[in-house]
Amino acid sequence: MTQTPLLDKVKTPADLKSLNDRELRQLADELRAETISAVSETGGHLGAGLGVVELTVALHAVFDTPRDRLIWDVSHQCYPHKILTGRRDRIRTLRQQDGLSGFTKRSESPYDPFGAAHSSTSISAALGFTMARELGGAPDPALGDAIAVIGDGSISAGMAFEALNNAGHLGKRMFVVLNDNEMSIAPPTGAMSSYLSRIYVDKPVQDLKQAMKGAISLLPGPFQEGARRAKDLLKHVTVGGTLFEELGFNYLGPIDGHDLDQLLWVFRTLRERADEPMLVHVLTQKGKGYAPAEGAADRGHARAKFDLVTGKQHKSPSNAPSYTKVFAESLIAQAQNDDKIVAVTAAMPDGTGLDLFAKHFPKRMFDVAIAEQHGVTFCAGLAAGGMKPFCAMYSTFLQRGYDQVVHDVAIQRLPVRFAIDRAGLVGADGATHAGSYDVAFLANLPGFVVMAAADEAELVHMVATAVAHDDGPIAFRFPRGEGEGVEMPAKGVPLEIGKGRMIRQGKRVAILSFGTRLGEVLKACEALGAKGITPTVADARFAKPLDREMILELARTHEALITIEEGAVGGFGSHVAQLLADEGVFDHGLKYRSMVLPDIFIDQASPRAMYDVAAMNAPHIEAKVLEVLGVAQMGKRA
């Protein structure tokens, strides 16, 4: 076990103030070792945190957190920050149920002034804190400086530029640290990424400390004493004419983000002298200091638990292909026969399986960078231009492109195909990444077709359905993780739009499932069978259009109807209830229940544990059936 004598003494960032620079360098080494050790036990986002160890130490050593608001963009790099800010004793509970979140979270610590997990929000939030300070907002602790740390991947998003534009205009003192490691999750794409590289391609990384000393010695005496404003000095060492300067920021850099001496010097100087918006460009290495991460293609972006020495991850063997892989392979199969099919990801090529698609069709896959809004409208344009775009996004990230879905896709009835991965509760990433809302926010849009796959074979057919459907937008959703292990069809066959399927015929109660809760429903039926209750089970397949005929028939022939879906209220069950109400079914006494995600944000745990919190696993379905039939209260029926 690595010794961490200095880190052991750090309870809060205030303890850093008594360390000299040599000790801070040692502290950084200990912090890196502790981060690697903790993530080897918990799994999680490793590479990004290792890249900002020195930056984390320097910022906490120089600034006065939590009075100064330190805002980590995405915040997947926040583990070293958590260790320094009083959470080391719980760091080995990261991403576990009842443990620390893998992201910054306001409710977790005063050192997390702003929560994140979706990217590119930090500059807006920092500007908000800055203007609150200017206007006398004084929460506890009183407002100091705002510092946003944003990665080169995240700064590619429109929102970051909206914030820079606004901050440059307002001209108040605030700090943006651009952490440039030339990586997103995958290598970053796009002109912005090339631009950042061009800023320093022909120039050595600045040794600002030396350069500043040189600059000062060239100044006349009085100025040596009183070069009061940072920009008076900084213009001697910055690379002139950057985009950031055009937007109203003072640009400083690029500097070596692993050279703690320089970081300390730069931040001390800026803290003392800056009076305008400052952008400090630091170059770092994702995965720094841990060879298995440094050497990996993703620089150790996210890891399962791993062996400290070898870096080998402990992954449980899979029994079925992942939904993501099934989607990608189905799309590849379809695209072999249809050259109009193209696919779009917003910086998640591996996560969406489109890296596989790109291997087959490099010219037909577009990674638009972290730019979901643009990605959706780009697809709308592709569709208007006669292509068949598959917009492959996680449910949670599609949220960012919602106006584009409404305004650019739905209103124009353009046939964009939305492949929505990570539907439902996702596990360790927690509430920020839950795919809870897509059914609700898509099925209310006129002309949208909305499907959910009950298993991986269904997904194959839904991909085929989406290819065939050219009359407006269509979406299909599927969860994170592996499939059910069902037999796979030889090829996808388009489904009839708006038609569900019967799974088993029973009596008294019908369970209408939308999505992969079907497996839990069938488990519940086993248990109910032992109690003499045999529910009818149907797979709705479509939340929109609904299979009216099937639903009304189920309502007519059963005493009770229960819907279940991996989504929030306002989705499938709400549409079914609306149909039943409109058709007057409730006038005749149908007992109806809808099982949806509860009206809370569910914290991280395993997906199963999260569905326990949501009361949506087999025992809960069983209990719901018993309740609706009035059996639970009366004891066992004969």
Ligand SMILES: Cc1ncc(C[n+]2csc(CCOP(=O)(O)OP(=O)(O)O)c2C)c(N)n1
């Ligand atoms: C809106 C949004 N889209 C996608 C993601 C998924 N995502 C998380 S981290 C990341 C890469 C971020 O790159 P960068 O900002 O450079 O940080 P690094 O990991 O390189 O430190 C992406 C795409 C996200 N969190 N938010």
Ligand SMILES: CC(=O)[C@@H](O)[C@H](O)COP(=O)(O)O
């Ligand atoms: C931080 C972030 O947003 C991603 O790294 C996310 O954690 C990926 O999730 P998956 O593991 O489901 O791809």
Ligand SMILES: [Mg+2]
């Ligand atoms: Mg990066």
